[in-house]
Amino acid sequence: MNMPVKIEYFKNPKNSELTAAELDAFARELDQIKQEVLDDLGEKDAKYIRRVYASVRYSSLLGRALLFAGWFPPAWLLGTGLLGFAKIMENMELGHNVMHGQYDWMNDPKFNGQTYEWDTVGTSDNWRQTHNYKHHTYTNIKGMDDDIGYGLLRLFPEQRWKPGFLFQPVYSIPFCLLFQWGVAIQNLEIGKLIYKRKSMAQFKREWQPAQKKIAKQLLRDYVFFPLIAGPSAIPVFTGNLVANGIRNIWTFSIIFCGHFTKDAEVFPKTVLQDESRGHWYMRQIRGSSNLTGSEAFHILTGHLSHQIEHHLFPDIPARRYRQIAPKVEAVCEKYGLNYNNASFVKQFGEVVGRIFKYALPFKK
Numbered sequence: 001m002n003m004p005v006k007i008e009y010f011k012n013p014k015n016s017e018l019t020a021a022e023l024d025a026f027a028r029e030l031d032q033i034k035q036e037v038l039d040d041l042g043e044k045d046a047k048y049i050r051r052v053y054a055s056v057r058y059s060s061l062l063g064r065a066l067l068f069a070g071w072f073p074p075a076w077l078l079g080t081g082l083l084g085f086a087k088i089m090e091n092m093e094l095g096h097n098v099m100h101g102q103y104d105w106m107n108d109p110k111f112n113g114q115t116y117e118w119d120t121v122g123t124s125d126n127w128r129q130t131h132n133y134k135h136h137t138y139t140n141i142k143g144m145d146d147d148i149g150y151g152l153l154r155l156f157p158e159q160r161w162k163p164g165f166l167f168q169p170v171y172s173i174p175f176c177l178l179f180q181w182g183v184a185i186q187n188l189e190i191g192k193l194i195y196k197r198k199s200m201a202q203f204k205r206e207w208q209p210a211q212k213k214i215a216k217q218l219l220r221d222y223v224f225f226p227l228i229a230g231p232s233a234i235p236v237f238t239g240n241l242v243a244n245g246i247r248n249i250w251t252f253s254i255i256f257c258g259h260f261t262k263d264a265e266v267f268p269k270t271v272l273q274d275e276s277r278g279h280w281y282m283r284q285i286r287g288s289s290n291l292t293g294s295e296a297f298h299i300l301t302g303h304l305s306h307q308i309e310h311h312l313f314p315d316i317p318a319r320r321y322r323q324i325a326p327k328v329e330a331v332c333e334k335y336g337l338n339y340n341n342a343s344f345v346k347q348f349g350e351v352v353g354r355i356f357k358y359a360l361p362f363k364k
Contacts, residue, residue, distance in 0.1 A: 014263065015286060016336025023278025026335050030281050033327050034313050037320050045317050046106050052093050053110065060086035063243070064225065070235025080239040084246035090119045091247055092254070092302025097318045099124055100132060122184030123213045130187045136314050140259070140266045140287035147259065148266060150175075150182055151191060154358045155351075156266045161361040168359045179248040184210060250300070254291075257347040258307030260354055261289040263340045284311035285332060290325070290341040297344075298322055308339065 018026065059082045066079030095118030097103070103111040110116075117124045130146055138144035142158055149155045152175060154165040175182055188206055192198035221240040226233040265286045271279065291297075291305035298305045298321075306321035309328055313321075332339040 014338035018278070018282070018335060020276070020278075022335060023276055023282065025278075026331065027276070027278035027281055029331050029334075030312060030328070031277075033324050033331070034316060037313070037316050037324060041105060041317070045103070045319065046108075048319055049094070049098070049103050049106075049111060049317070052089060056086050056090045056094055059083075059089070063239075064236075067225075067236045067239040068229050068232050070229075070232050070239055076235050076239060080242050080246075083239060083243035087119060087243055087247040088250050088300060091251055092304065093299055093318070094302075095119070095124075096302050096304070099128060100314050102315055102317045119217075120180040120183065121214045121217045122180060122186075123209050126187040126210065127183065130183075132314075136311070138272075139284055139311055140264070141269060141271065141283075142266050143269055146186060146189075150186060152182070153355060155260045155354045157358065157363050158266050158268075159358070161358075165359050169356050172355050176249055176252040177245055179252040180244070184214065253344075253348060254301045254304050256351045257291055257344060258289055258304055258310075259287070260351050261340060261342075261347045262350040262353070263338060264289055281312060282337065284308070285337055285339070287311070288340065289347055290339070291344050291347055292341060293344065295322075308341075 063079045063082030063084075063086060066075045066082065070076035070079060095116060098111050098116045099113050099118070101113035104113050114128075118127075135145055135147045140148060142148060142156075149159060153168050153172060154161060188203065188210065189198060190203075193200070193203045221244065222237055225240060226237040229236040267283060267287070271283065275283075285308055288307040288311045290308050291301065293301075293305055303318035303321045304310055306318070306325055309321040309325055310318065312328065313324075329339045329341070
C-alpha cells in the first residue's frame with residue numbers, strides 16, 4: 001500500500017503529503033529540469049561570468065579612484081557607491097556562485113570553485129565547509145545546519161529559547177551591519193570553546209587561516225589604500241568602511257529573506273533516516289523563499305532571489321534560475337507544494353517579524 005510519507009515538522013498546511021511513488025516522480029521531474037540546463041551550458045554562460053568579473057574589476061577600480069578625490073563630496077558619494085556595488089557583485093554573483101562550482105566546467109583558473117578567494121574577511125575554505133557542505137547538505141536541519149540563526153538568533157519555535165534571545169531585536173542590527181564577520185567566524189564554533197567541547201589548541205589551529213585573511217582585508221581597505229591616498233586618507237578610509245557596510249546590509253537582507261520567512265520550515269535530524277532524493281528536494285523547497293523583482297535586482301542578489309532553485313540546484317549557473325523558475329513552480333503546483341515567492345518588502349517584513357516574535361519564548 002502506497003501511503004503518504006510522513007516527515008516530522010513537515011506541518012505547513014500549504015503543503016501536501018506525498019507518497020513514496022509521488023516523491024520519486026517529483027524527483028525525476030526536477031532532475032529533468034536540471035539536466036536540460038546542463039545539456040545547454042556553453043559559451044553564453046562563460047561570456048556572462050566574464051562580464052560579471054569585468055564589471056566587478058572596473059567598478060572597483062573606478063570607485064577607488066574617485067575616493068582619492070573624496071574631499072569633493074560628489075566624488076566620495078559616487079566612489080563609495082561604485083565600490084559598494086563592486087563588493088556586492090563580487091560577493092553575490094561572482095564569489096558565491098563560482099565557489100559553488102557553477103563554472104568549473106570552463107576550466108578557467110579564475111572561476112575554479114575550489115581555489116577562488118573572495119573579497120570578505122572570511123576565508124573561502126571555511127565558507128565552503130559551512131555553506132557548500134553543511135548548509136546545502138543539511139538545509140534547515142536543526143542541530144546540523146549552522147545557518148539557522150547563525151548561532152545568534154532564534155528564528156523558529158523549534159529552537160530552544162534562552163533569556164539572551166530577548167535582546168535579539170537589538171543585537172540583530174550590528175549583526176546585519178557586520179555580517180561578513182559573522183560568516184567569517186561561523187566555522188570556528190566559538191560556543192564549543194566556551195563550553196569546553198573544543199580545546200584551545202584546536203581553536204588556535206582553526207583560527208590561524210582566519211586571522212591571516214582578516215589581517216589581509218583590514219590592511220588593504222583600512223591601511224594600504226588610505227596611506228597611498230595621502231591627503232584623501234580619511235575619505236578613502238570612510239568610503240571603504242561604508243562600502244563594506246553596504247555589502248553587509250545587502251547580503252544579510254537577501255540571505256535572511258531566502259531562509260527565514262513565515263512559511264520557511266526547519267526539520268529534526270530524523271528526516272535523514274532513509275531520506276530519498278525526493279525527500280531532499282522537498283526539504284529544500286519547504287525551507288526556502290524566493291523574491292520577485294527586475295532582472296537588475298536578481299543580478300544584484302547573485303540570483304539568490306531564486307533561493308528555491310538555488311537550494312535545488314546549487315551547482316548550475318545561477319543566471320539560469322530565472323529561466324527554470326516557472327518550470328519548478330509548475331512542478332510544485334502539480335505536487336501540492338508551496339512555492340514561496342513574494343516581494344522583498346513582504347519577505348523582509350516576515351523576517352523582522354520572526355526576529356521580534358521568537359525573541360520571546362513562543363512555541364508556535
